Amino acid sequence: MKRRDFLRNAGLGLAGLAARPYVHGPWFQGRASRETDIVIFGGGAGGLCAGIQAARQGAEVVVLEPSPWVGGMLTAAGVSALDGNKYGAGGGLVHEFREALADHYGSIDALFTGWISLYCYEPHVGHGILKEMIAPLDTLTVLRGVEATGYERVGPRERRIRVTEADPAYGPPVCTDADQTITCSVFVDATEYGDGLKLAGIPYRLGRESQAQTGEEAAPETPDKEMQDLTYAATLVKQPGAEALPVSALDREHFDFFQCSTKLDCPNPDEKLLGHTVHSWERFITYAELPNNKVLLNWPHHANDFPSPVAMFEDRYYRRRHLAAAKQHTMQFVRYMQTELGHSEWQLATDEYPTADNLPPIPYIRESRRLVNDHVMKQSDVVPDGDNPRAPVIEDSIAVGDYFLDHHHSKHHLPPDCRLDEDFPDNEPFQVSPNVFFPENGDDSFLVGEKSIAVTHIVNGCTRLQPVVMLMGQAIGAIAAHAVSDGSAPADVPVPRVQESLLDAGCQLYIMYDVPTGHDLFRPVQNLALQGVLRADDPTRLHPDQPMPAEWAVKWATRAGMPDAVTTNETTDSLTQEDVSGRLAEALPMDYGSSSISRGAFVTALNSLTQ
Known part of the structure; x- marks a missing residue:
């Protein structure tokens, strides 16, 4: 059944949807079952971004959000100060959201009101922006006040989801004969608690892993049930x-x-x-x-x-x-x-939330059930080797983050003899692999996002923040949409296709803070990173107009398969025209003579020869 029929049979015409981009309250009318491409359980920061990206790629998506607001920690939990992914590291939907905030308040600098974040805003403003992002997407339906209470495999790809009205006080939902079912080919758990994992019988973990389980030096000697506040x-x-x-x-x-x-x-x-x-x-x-x-x-x-x-x-x-x-x-x-x-x-404040007590509709959940598979992100995936300025680089990157390993435990502040001590190393800009989204129990239609991805307790401290969760959600949406169009399992979608969709959407897959989406060098930098030319030992800022160091030029040209293109042995100097030969010299935008070649010009030329 196409989405237009879905809406008509549910009594929600397209004209009504345009005026009211999502539906709240009793929607159980018409037929008892529906069909769509993708069901996303949870309309928080990750789930909503997944829905937006999938809909932009043409998939039919239904988002089930138990609370009265979308946006999760961005809005509904009231955490309206973006943590991490500053400057150019905030691409894709993060960039769109930040730019819309800047438009509302007059400038990007107007968001720098609190010292904890460069991007602070009122929750109701953020919620209004998310509604505006949803409104043009006529293949995206967001249903509020409902949740998934049943998950059934009915075919190789088909999953039948039981949908029930949610308890606004967070208690267990009461299933009735009025419940509906939605059949889909991709299901995403993007809840705040990882409730979809339990619903579908997917293996998960709660609490801290031991050193023996993960090999992380900062992990406790024995596993326990400690979780972030x-x-x-x-x-x-x-x-x-x-x-x-x-x-x-x-x-x-x-x-x-x-x-x-x-x-x-x-x-x-x-x-x-x-x-x-x-x-x-x-x-x-x-x-x-x-x-x-x-x-x-x-x-x-x-x-x-x-x-x-x-x-x-x-x-x-x-x-x-x-x-x-x-x-x-x-x-x-x-x-x-x-x-x-x-x-x-x-x-x-009495003008922020649709609640009687003026508190946010939902709490800020920092850590939840976490997927268990053979590709769990660990401390070594976010902490650099030696003096490198970034964590180890991966070829299948689909999202980036840069926040520190930030853990909240009230027990950190108990007297020393009974305190929970956690001493984590310093991490640096890191990348996320799509492998953290896929269960390995044979369920080919399931994806997991938000804080429930396959990470350790330690790594959750830097992957749980709003921007990286949004970017991971956007990647999940791209994967799900490709799976629908290909008729394949999400895990079988070729990563380069996903990366291309994300780059088209302005998502950074390799952090270069001063080369954001929209910059002339955005695609060249990202392309060179995906080809292995830019790696973990390279800087996090390019400074495109500065002279190109000869040392960098030799290293990057060699990695690009052109070891003879840079002929200088004086690697402490800046690169000049006479130091470059062959096709690389021809690809430069001009003859620099004895002047230094800029970093931006070198990157542009090198990228043009590696496509």
Whole structure:
């Protein structure tokens, strides 16, 4: 069944879709079963980007989002400060999203309001931008307030998905005779919790792996169930003269926990004892400052981080109770700020979220169920060898990231004798292989994204951030769309075809910060990286207008199969015309004479000869 018939039979005409790009609430009408190409369970940062990319490639896509908002941690969880993938590392849909934010606020510099991120914004603005990105795509349907509750293999590629209205309080859904089914050829788990993995019976892991399991020096000696904290973020607005919220006796019992979140209330500011730096109030309140006198409350030190026990993932009744407690914890910290710290001017913003309590619709989940396969990303995949400026380079890159191994655990701040100690090495710009998306249990129609990809607990610290999750989602969408058009399994789609689609969409597959999408050298740099000319020992900034070092020229020409094209032995000098011979000299845009050849000109010429 084509999507036009799908919508007509469901009572959702195309004209209605154009005016209302997604549907919320009871949609179970008409026929009890539907067909589409791709079903994506989860409309968060990764799932929505997967849907957008797949639809742009012509696939028919249905996204199932349990919450009332799309965007996940970008919007619905309120984490409206993009972490990592700065400058040219934010290509593809990340670039589109950032540019739309810049258009809204007047410039890209207008987003640099908080010191934690170059790109800060109000959640409702981000959500509006995502809706605008969805609206033109008439093969993409986003259904809110529903979730997948059944997964059945009905053929070599066909999967029948049971769809049920979601419990807004995060408890288990109640299946009824009114439930519908959607048959698809590709299913993507892009949920915040990895719920699709469990639904489909795909092997997964919760908690930390041991050194023996992964070979990671920073892993614990024995595996355990420690997971990164979740956070119920809050968006606050400055309202001078506002009164503090009422404080109960129960609230006050918890206020001691918040001591030393700032210097304003810290009886013993011994940083070795506390396990963290104690910041001033000004440093705290400007951490994630947003436009229009707002701040994102997502502070890691004795504030609104909250434990993520394994039971929260495996028991939906427990999840509901635990997330209610996490909300209460955040509100207690807000009351603590207003009373004990004396800053009642910071109030919950009432114009951000479609919720009665003015908190985000969903919590910020940093770590979830993680796929287990034979290609799990490990510490060695994101940490450079020796003095290299980037992690080991891979030929099948489909996404990039650059954030550090950032882990949130409240237990990091316990007294030293009972503290959870994690000492991670410094990582650098890294690439992601599509192998982290594919299960190896014989299910050829399943893909996994968001925080549930095949990574270790350690590596989750740098792959869980919004931009890299968006870029991985975009890659998943490209893979899924090619699988549909080819009639093949997603894992069988040739990687070069996926890479070409992603490059066409402006996605960097190799980080060069000063050569972003839209730059004249974007494709030449990416092409040379995919051909193995640019590698892990090469710089992360090209500085295209600067003179080309002869040392680089010799190295890159040799890797490109032209060892005799650069004739100089003075590798400490800049490259000149007389140092270049043969076809490479002919490919230069001009005769430089005794002047230095620029890096950009050399890259352009070398790329033209390697196509």
